[in-house]
Amino acid sequence: MFELFGNEIIDRKDLEMKEKILVFIPMYNCEKQIVRVLDQLNGEIKKYISEAIIVNNRSTDNGEQAAIEKIKKMNAGFPIKVLKNRENYGLGGSHKVAFNYAIENNFDYVIVLHGDDQGSISDMIPVLENGAFKKYDCCLGGRFAKGSKLVGYSKFRTFGNLVFNVIFSISVGKRILDLGAGLNLYSTRMLKSKYYEKFPDNLTFNCYMLFALASYKQTYRFxxxxxxxxxxxSNVKMTRQAWQTLKMAVSYFFGRKKFMLKDAREKKFKEYKSDVFFSTED
Structure with missing residues (x-):
């Protein structure tokens, strides 16, 4: 039996199946914001979350302790862990830690919610509620998608992002509405081959995930x-980031296969390991 939700036709059997969903919160020097991010894991979203992990990438502030103190006061109803990377792996490296954790612990999906409180996990509720997320390999937050709202975002940065969205759309041959917001949902089915292991560990990791969409014919929606x-x-150095992003788009356009096979990391870690620093299961 099928039902219509908005523009999505969903199999009712899919709505009745409980998926195992991991929420991954990367954290680096966001002591003030991490408490607010943890507050987001309340209300309607709670029924979709099986577990949450904060991956602390060797922060130099008091964010780790702030997170732990907040978690102790929460009545989440699901396990929450604070993991600490053994080395500074970068944002991309923290994604690898979390993706590996999701695969090894048999999660069906991973929701990425950045620890700096720029995005809201509640924006994923519509696709979770109607089951539409099960039709795609990933659902990506689109800051420039129809219906999105930008608060405190400069017109200059908005224009720059729109230009690069067009460049990437041409490069990958698919419509790209965001090069990497801090709110995304991935199916572990698409991650199990661990194709992401040789992607950069820096802020361009999400750009490579977009290249993978095209190269591996993954399904997606913004x-x-x-x-x-x-x-x-912000940890983004705008001029340097823009130049790197342009070079990647051009290189991918003129040699997709070679581009995806190369190891794009500046430092080649043998493995990406973290330790459980705190857990509500202890």
């Missing part, structure tokens, strides 16, 4: 989100 810039401190 989800409208609210994106805020308030008290966050």
């Amino acid at each position: 989800v409208p989100i609210v994106w805020r810039e308030e008290d966050q401190v």
